[in-house]
Amino acid sequence: MAASAEHLKALVRAHAEADDDRFYSIALQVAAKSARQGHGKFAVELRELVESMRQRGAKTIGAVGPTPVVQPRGELSSLLTAWYPDIRLDDMTLATELRASLDRVLHEQRQRARLERFGFTPVHRILHSGPPGTGKSMTAAALAGELSLPLFTIRLDGLISRFMGETASKLRLVFDAVAQTRAVYLFDEFDALGAQRAVGNDVGEARRILNSFLLFLDEAPSESLVVAATNHHEILDRALFRRFDLVIAYEAPTPDQAVEVMRRRLAGMDTSAVRWPSVTERVAGLSHAELVKAAESAAKQAILGGADVIDDRLLLDALSERHALHNA
Structure with a gap:
């Protein structure tokens, strides 16, 4: 049975x-x-x-239209935040292989019933790994947007307690929500929860918490996507990698991708005066998020100066500022 x-x-x-x-x-x-x-x-x-x-x-009860995002109540309100993202994968600048992996996730989710009729489940447990600012959390929002699902972000500051029993109980609440409400559930900065069981002062407690997470993850229904994002995959417990259906690696953008990131952010500005080859020489080492910040800084300088035209000087100054902060 x-x-x-x-x-x-x-x-x-x-x-x-x-x-x-x-x-x-x-x-x-x-x-x-x-x-x-x-x-x-x-x-x-x-x-x-x-x-x-x-x-x-x-x-x-007279309900019509799409199911609204039900804001978490009670103890869940300190563990989850919820919203409907409007971002899509086409809004992001993604490496070809990475985009192919995400398209696979969407295809399998959209064909979930067909797969399950043959005894298979779609990809629904995903680990995003890579440096800060490379689009891991944004991708979770884009997946939710593509599937017209709410995004529930797990607040680890509310989840992790110094008492193991409390943390395990809160994890149970979160995964009960995973089973009850179809959505994308994002565990951001996941290394705070999934670090190796040998790391930390209380090895026994860390092991019990991680074992609880692994058990709940195994039981997570395929209707929802559970996405974990980490900047430090090297400290994650090895057992985690076997439990996720898909591990996606994120990297800093290539020079061409970096220029595309800035072009997208400056789509509403006049960039005809920008000599992009000179900009390309200054983007190495910056993440997607840092490039967006640089583009926004240049745009604001132009707007406050009374123009909507971006030139090399504004962009190069903004990139130099981001490099200084990056290397600080």
Whole structure:
């Protein structure tokens, strides 16, 4: 039987308490477990039944249109922030291989039902790894935008407690939300949670917290995307890399990509006077975020000077400023 004894008891309790959201959440957990066990047809049918019941309930109370972002309440309000991103992958400057990996994620998510009918699950657990400012968090927002899903960002300052039991309990709340509400869930600065179990003063506590995360990640349903982003992949516990469906590496932009980043940000300005080869020579070592800041600084200087024209001097001065801050 796909449902465990604990699942069945939890379903009965949720029904007795008239807690529909909890009932549907548990049913989706049963569906996810069934899919992992090879019962793809049953998993799809159960998910479709849950979705049908949810929609029927929404119509009963007069709900129309897309499901709004429900702001987290209670203890979840200190753990999650939620919004609907309007950014798309085409708005970003991405390396060819990186874009191909993200297109694969979107394709599999959009064909989720078809995959699950054959006992397979789409990519839904992703690790973004790379230097700061290279677009890891923005990509999570773009995936949410492409799939018309809300983005829930996990606030690690609220999640991590000095008491292991509290942190594990808060993780359970977050992953209950993953099962209950289809969305993109972003664990930013993930190394704060996923560092090697040998790192830190209390090895036993770190191991228990990470083991809890690994367990919850394994059980995460494929309807939602769980995205972890880290600037320090070298300190992550090795067990994490095996649990993610896809690990995507981010790097500083090439000179051509750097120029494209600045051109995009300056699309509303007159850049006809810019000699881009001279700019290209000054972009090495800067991240996407730093290049955007440099472009914005040059644009503001031009606007406050009474013009909408960007020239070499403004851009080169702004890039020099970013290099000084980068090397400080």
